[in-house]
Amino acid sequence: MYIETLEQIRKMIKEDGLVAGDKLPSERELSERLKVGRSSVREALRALEFLGLIETRRGEGTYIKEVGNHRLIDLLGMFILQDERAKEDLAETKWLIERLCLQLACQRWTEQEFAHLEKMIRQKTIDYELFCKWVTAAAQNYLLERIWRVLHDFFQTIHGIVSFPDDFYEQMLKAFAKRDVAAVIKLWEAATQNPLSKER
Amino acid sequence: MYIETLEQIRKMIKEDGLVAGDKLPSERELSERLKVGRSSVREALRALEFLGLIETRRGEGTYIKEVGNHRLIDLLGMFILQDERAKEDLAETKWLIERLCLQLACQRWTEQEFAHLEKMIRQKTIDYELFCKWVTAAAQNYLLERIWRVLHDFFQTIHGIVSFPDDFYEQMLKAFAKRDVAAVIKLWEAATQNPLSKER
DNA sequence: TTCCTTCACTGGTCTGACCACCTAATGTTT
DNA sequence: AAACATTAGGTGGTCAGACCAGTGAAGGAA
Structure with missing residues (x-):
């Protein structure tokens, strides 16, 4: 389900012509527009955050990024490089x-x-x-x-x-x-x- | 916060000596043991699923994996290989x-x-x-x-x-x-x- | 003008509630 | 007794609603 949500968000980004630095709609608005619960939206956004494709700032909103896998790297390293x-x-x-x-x-x-x-x-x-x-x-x-x-x-x-x-x-x-x-x-x-x- | 949860889950896996194929405690039990909401546990588990380190089976439980990045690959490909x-x-x-x-x-x-x-x-x-x-x-x-x-x-x-x-x-x-x-x-x-x- | 308070909005988290699904124990039939 | 069918409990998946903690801009006070 959140995979589907992910795909819809991708579409939305493409259709709205959003680029790096732009702000995404809020979680609540996405939840409403995509007709899914906010938790599902959050899981999709978290996925994007992992991939280093968005950045979330508490109190501000969610923004599109273009580079940086740091979080993913740290986590993978924590579990794998043992x-x-x-x-x-x-x-x-x-x-x-x-x-x-x-x-x-x-x-x-x-x-x-x-x-x-x-x-x-x-x-x-x-x-x-x-x-x-x-x-x-x-x-x-x-x-x-x-x-x-x-x-x-x-x-x-x-x-x-x-x-x-x-x-x-x-x-x-x-x-x-x-x-x-x-x-x-x-x-x-x-x-x-x-x-x-x-x-x- | 879910980063912290992640670290605790990692510790738990290590301390309990869990290896590939073993079953993790249920989301509700983890939520209780780690003193965090179930949604936070879910976000942490989702992260592990992304990294290909666990596998969740609806109705059954969550299991430790050792290989396979398929999900991560698909998603990255969807967004990057355009x-x-x-x-x-x-x-x-x-x-x-x-x-x-x-x-x-x-x-x-x-x-x-x-x-x-x-x-x-x-x-x-x-x-x-x-x-x-x-x-x-x-x-x-x-x-x-x-x-x-x-x-x-x-x-x-x-x-x-x-x-x-x-x-x-x-x-x-x-x-x-x-x-x-x-x-x-x-x-x-x-x-x-x-x-x-x-x-x- | 400058400063400060206020307030609406955002992401972060928690709770409790369903649903769909699986498993295993239980009961039923043969 | 063995084979099958039913049921109950547990699990992940999803949702709605609530509260918290930050942010930023509008509006008022100096």
Whole structure:
């Protein structure tokens, strides 16, 4: 039932042309318009909140969001990441996805994106997370970007923060400039602890 | 508040030593034990259901699960996979993950797993999905296996079923036997439409 | 104008009530 | 005694109504 409610809310959003930042009708009004109880509306909205698609503010209302899976991530992590093996899988998967995105980004970066990376490196505002964000964005695949984001959030809550030596970024920039995939990968594998080397 | 309830339910599961398949106390009993309203308990349980961690059966009760994100997947897909671009990203990501798993599987398959693959090919019971399932399992990374499963489910609802020529599996088996990663990838790229070839 | 009170509205929670459904104990028939 | 049918209690699903605790804007007081 709340699945159906969910579908109707989706329709309503589409028909009314609501976009990120807009306010949804109140729970009571939705309940009335959709001819279902307020509890059913609430369950549907809670679902959307989980997916990071809406944000509810007590006393104000419900607003459409566009990004952010944090809540979902925290909860999943709380229940799933309990054994050691899962953590190893996480580290390995994250590393593999990052290498994958590096290859794609090396082939696909645009002039604008390259300039942005160069600027960050010149101004020394770059760090591990910013670099990876740039890479996954430059890979031009939004789905991969989301997947990395999730893996990264998980990883950070478990392991904390990673960093690279300063000259790593300089060299990376040169390799990117030439779109030299082999050089990029070589630099990456040298700077990171390849989780694949571990015996399983 | 329901976050807190969630945490308490998690504790309860842990303390009572409940495992997959076990039955949770009823909503009314949880409501009483945790000193919160039944609606709050329901919201917490709904959250767990989303995460694929429990299963509720009307008239029976609530049971602990261990796998399966189906509901979450369906919902996310309903809201996110609306535009053409997202579908392309999906196809590309799925292809990349499969190639990644092929490489890992080629290095990591066990004797037992190899025998299983050989048997399926000899008996001609193999198909695209079974092959990919085998590959992602042989890659020995449960997280990647889950991610592939998700991508595959999405993909299938959009595009339908894929298949390979019969001799593909025979040749793949030979390459796997020699743990020849290059040959495996070559076969794979020849048999599939490389989504990377498309201009973005 | 500026400040403050007030009030309508919102999400958050609780309660009690049905409904549809399942299971298992109970009773009935053969 | 065995097979079947009935019933009663428990469970999740849904709803309506109530109250609480915040928010923000309208309206009044300084």
